Amino acid sequence: MSNENPPADDVAIEDSGSGSEFEKHVKSRSTWLRLMFMLIYYVLISIAGMVGTVVVVLGFLWVLFTGEVNRQLRQAGQGVAAYVYEIIRYLSFNTDDRPFPFGQDWPSGPTKE
Numbered sequence: 001m002s003n004e005n006p007p008a009d010d011v012a013i014e015d016s017g018s019g020s021e022f023e024k025h026v027k028s029r030s031t032w033l034r035l036m037f038m039l040i041y042y043v044l045i046s047i048a049g050m051v052g053t054v055v056v057v058l059g060f061l062w063v064l065f066t067g068e069v070n071r072q073l074r075q076a077g078q079g080v081a082a083y084v085y086e087i088i089r090y091l092s093f094n095t096d097d098r099p100f101p102f103g104q105d106w107p108s109g110p111t112k113e
Contacts, residue, residue: 037098038091045087052080082107 025031055077062070086099086107100106 037102040102041087041091041099045084045091048080048084048087052077052084055080079107 055073059070059073059077062068062073083099083106086095086097086104089095090097090099097103
């Protein structure tokens with residue numbers, strides 16, 4: 001086998017400026033700023049999960065003892081669910097709009113009676 005004809009499964013690496021494009025993305029201030037916000041929102045979504053758990057437990061206990069759904073707990077649960085949804089959309093790059101507290105207002109979510 002000669003050096004002029006590499007094997008068919010040999011991958012040729014072309015340097016067409018892709019290294020500089022990579023460097024541009026790595027050095028981008030907006031990319032690192034996004035990472036910082038993603039880490040903050042990861043902490044906030046963990047806290048929201050704990051708050052959601054408390055709302056669920058309290059809601060269940062309320063129904064267990066009174067037989068009725070507590071409207072305030074239901075609204076709180078809807079708000080937490082909408083907030084988690086907004087954070088997931090931001091973390092998964094489905095939106096660039098930052099959720100509460102760094103961008104939008106606290107979500108109210110749809111109200112269903």
